[in-house]
Amino acid sequence: MPPRKKPSAPASKSVLKSAATQPPLTSLRGVSSWREAAAWLKARGIEDVECITPDLAGVPRGKMMPTSKFTSNTSLALPSALYRHTISGEYPDETENFRYEPRDSDLKLVPDLSTLSVVPWETDPTAQVICDVVGTTGEQVPYTPRNVLKNVLRLYEEKGWKAVVAPEIEFYLVAINEDPDYPLHPPKGRSGRSIVGGQGYSIAGINEFDELIDDIYHFSEKQGLEIDTLIHEEGPAQLEINLRHGDPIQLADQVFLFKRTIREAALKHGIYATFMAKPMQGQPGSAMHIHQSVVDTKTGRNIFSNEDGSPSRAFFHFIGGMQKYVPSSLVMFAPYVNSYRRLTPDMACPVNNAWGYDNRTTAFRVPISEPAARRVENRLPSSDANPYLALAASLACGWLGIMKGIEPTEPTYDSANEGSIELPRGLLEAVALLEDEPALEEVFGKEFIGLYAGVKRGEFETFMQVISPWEREFLLLNV
Known part of the structure; x- marks a missing residue:
């Protein structure tokens, strides 16, 4: 096989331009506070925000809301069963080690503002933000994919x-x-x-x-x-x-x-x-x-x-x-x-x-x-x-x-x-x-x-x- 062109060798610093190195209003990706988020969204005329998080398959799940609700500290929640269904949307039978949460209680979405960006394929001005997932009292949920990686x-x-x-x-x-x-x-x-x-x-x-x-x-x-x-x-x-x-x-x-x-x-x-x-x-x-x-x-x-x-x-x-x-x-x-x-x-x-x-x-x-x-x-x-x-x-x-x-x-x-x-x-x-x-x-x-x-x-x-x-x-x- 011909030689492949590989990425540059890994090093200790990310090349991503963060909110810390770019002015919040000009940053293509990410802000560092809710105040900056509000200004960033307003400067781009954003009408809706998609709050997304990966399920076990890596499929984006979440909620869309008007920008005004997103910046008003609205509580975002998803059912815990979201992490217990198959790629085809079915729910397996319980076993000794696979159990459903008895009440199918909520999990909270916590937006990671460093991931805020536009959704360029939408016709209406739309933004997206990747969310972490915590319990209703803020406790860590160990089985969500982003948390699994963070724990490692x-x-x-x-x-x-x-x-x-x-x-x-x-x-x-x-x-x-x-x-x-x-x-x-x-x-x-x-x-x-x-x-x-x-x-x-x-x-x-x-x-x-x-x-x-x-x-x-x-x-x-x-x-x-x-x-x-x-x-x-x-x-x-x-x-x-x-x-x-x-x-x-x-x-x-x-x-x-x-x-x-x-x-x-x-x-x-x-x-x-x-x-x-x-x-x-x-x-x-x-x-x-x-x-x-x-x-x-x-x-x-x-x-x-x-x-x-x-x-x-x-x-x-x-x-x-x-x-x-x-x-x-x-x-x-x-x-x-x-x-x-x-x-x-x-x-x-x-x-x-x-x-x-x-x-x-x-x-x-x-x-x-x-x-x-x-x-x-x-x-x-x-x-x-x-x-x-x-x-x-x-x-x-x-x-x-x-x-x-x-x-x-x-x-x-x-x-x-x-x-x-x-x-x-x-x-x-x-x-x-x-x-x-x-x-x-x-x-x-x-x-x-x-x-x-x-x-x-x-x-x-x-x-x-x-x-x-x-x-x-x-x-x-x-x-």
Whole structure:
């Protein structure tokens, strides 16, 4: 495969322009107080504000309200059941570890004003703000995705460290598909013809969708979101966006908003953008690779490198933790039945637990870099993963490795995909591994593990109610 252009090496400072470095009225993204929020909204003539938060699937949920109500300290609430339904909107049966809140009581939305931005695709002046979720008396709710990630980051903070990440998100553009019984196929580009495969890193492939890509950039700029690079991937009309390195919460917020932005831009042009892990049979799947490093908050030094530039014990232990615990947390990187269709050895996707230097066949790749930029790329997450949970799981596995001093295997220098598959092969197996790992329960808490596992099992049961074309083709007249 040709070399990929990767994001700049992770460092200790976010590139996002915050309210602290920009005047509030000119800031594209974020303010630091309610007074500044009121002035910011007034200066733009904003009529409505969308208060959104990710559910377990990463789907934006929330409420829209007039600007006057938003700035009047109105209490915002959502039912707790919101975090207990499946991607299809169904509610699984209770089990010993999966329980509903008896009263289905409210959870409160608390706007994070640093995320305030416009919604550029709306015809009426509209703003959006990402919200945290707390209980009715202000207590933390440990199972909401943003809180799950924040809890993992606190583990690093307690050691005087700060995690730094850089996600890469792949997605497909597909023609409008009104009937889910029919397979997806690539849309027509500006040439009037459907784009075919084999367009990896093709500028002509990107140019087929020039106007759509212009809208993606335009919408992103209006929201204060920064794209590092955009490339055409191997699949037909498969694109990849690389984001600049920075704070994990800010980067998870960006992925959350980018998915929404890209879908809206595609719809404007009469096509779909999909982040399904494996939308088309016989074509590569879509990943969300995560580059990770850790810096000392006092010195700004990358703890993966010693002073002489050699790799540190923390670096190797981080990899050891990834190798030991990522298989048990795979369901947070591959959350749906479809996700496991991507994890096949003949589709340029790692199906192993190996690591190596600049080796894309390994699950954990160490890119060639200067010592200050030494990092570990987790290549297992699929683009359908909730970015908050994927980042939380990846960083938690590395943290456990450092804390427990777990030594990694020797690095792999040849192809790591030629043996047997070393990961869970399906959703239920992955759920069981998550439930059976005490170290992950220690990090994420029993309530989150039980809730997440219960939802995933519910989704599997819903999937099992659907009869596939394969079954009709090979079983109908043969068995």
